[in-house]
Amino acid sequence: MPAFPSEFADLLTPRGLRILKGRDAEACGALLQVPPRRFLSLTDVIQVKKAVACRAALEAALQDSLVEMEDPIPPESILGMTENYAELLPKTVRVRTALLESRRSRSWRAAEQVGLTTMLRSESFAAFAAAVSGRALRRKWGIQVLCYGPGDYSGPHNDHHPEDLEARDGYVDMHITLATPAVAHQWLVYAQGGHFSQMVPVNTVGGVTVYRLPFWHYTTPLMARPGQAEAARRWVLLGTFLDAPRAPARAKTLGRP
């Protein structure tokens, strides 16, 4: 039997289910608040026991097929400088990822076997993102799996996509974190009021974070507990949702003139 339930709803605690049904005043529509709120971290919405079982399935099935994603600091960012204080840092990152775009990849087959792809494509997964973001979201969304090991991080970036018509006015990301007990800490730092002034721990088992992008943020290097580097991993299950078109299509009213 697959480790992941076919519906995301089956992982949820009573509070998680309340959010899913739009009945939690604090979390529902949180990313529509004024003044703007770009980010929400929820730590009591997924049942820990089920999260632990899902993490075990990822550890067993996906670890061997991960691919390194690495964009280091370009040496020219220092060597090419000609003016004091004119440094510019492009997005830097080091993390491993499971390639789920290609059905022929080993990762895709492994993710299918444990039920991961089915759950990430489930109605309740998207409905949860819609409930927290307070927006209608598109029926099709992107899915991804990341795995941070010791020293893995992502540098400051904003995830803005000005060249994509459908994303340039903003979009929603939802992440589920499944960290192993060997992780000492990892943090998400984000900008508010023009400064990197906010910081939340992302070393959780079943924590859910929801983002209204773009905004500036970075993820600090994952630190392992002493002597436990081998076992320190933070799995991130990720959905990327575009806003539903503003004028709803009439195609649904079938048979009408």
Ligand SMILES: [Fe+2]
């Ligand atoms: Fe990001």
